Amino acid sequence: MPLTFLSEVGPLLLFTTGIPLAGVLLFYLVLEPFLENRQRKRWLKANRTTMRSLMVLAHLAGRLRERVEPCPHCGTAEPEFWEHDRHLLVLRCGGCKRNFTLSQRAYPEIRLMLRLMPALTLVLMQIRQGPGSRLAAHLRHCCRPFTAYLKRIP
Numbered sequence: 013m014p015l016t017f018l019s020e021v022g023p024l025l026l027f028t029t030g031i032p033l034a035g036v037l038l039f040y041l042v043l044e045p046f047l048e049n050r051q052r053k054r055w056l057k058a059n060r061t062t063m064r065s066l067m068v069l070a071h072l073a074g075r076l077r078e079r080v081e082p083c084p085h086c087g088t089a090e091p092e093f094w095e096h097d098r099h100l101l102v103l104r105c106g107g108c109k110r111n112f113t114l115s116q117r118a119y120p121e122i123r124l125m126l127r128l129m130p131a132l133t134l135v136l137m138q139i140r141q142g143p144g145s146r147l148a149a150h151l152r153h154c155c156r157p158f159t160a161y162l163k164r165i166p
């Protein structure tokens with residue numbers, strides 16, 4: 013009896029649940045990653061200049077980190093990028109969390125960094141638009157020297 017029931021209902025069951033389920037799986041496993049990936053590539057292509065500036069900015073930040081004197085309070089040599097205005101860069105000690113300000117005259121990197129800062133702002137805005145997306149993950153990876161700054165800005 014149950015066997016005949018199954019053979020009668022089976023095909024119907026397959027059509028009513030199997031096919032929509034396959035559709036949903038297809039969407040989440042194949043189509044959605046594909047569309048998101050395409051969107052990510054498009055954004056990166058359209059914002060090529062920004063991404064180039066960001067690369068230079070990250071490189072300069074790495075160089076500055078190596079060159080800046082260790083913290084005068086605790087001796088830690090792990091400055092984090094913290095804040096900036098048109099002429100000044102504020103770093104924060106990774107050890108004692110005290111801030112110190114550098115003028116663009118202190119290190120030649122700073123002048124160029126301050127000029128490229130709009131690229132970081134633009135990328136930050138994009139990350140905020142879709143924090144869970146692949147694009148945001150990629151951008152966060154590109155902004156590694158500025159992680160403290162990205163977390164700080166609400």
Ligand SMILES: [Zn+2]
Nearest residue numbers: 083086105108
């Ligand atoms: Zn310190």
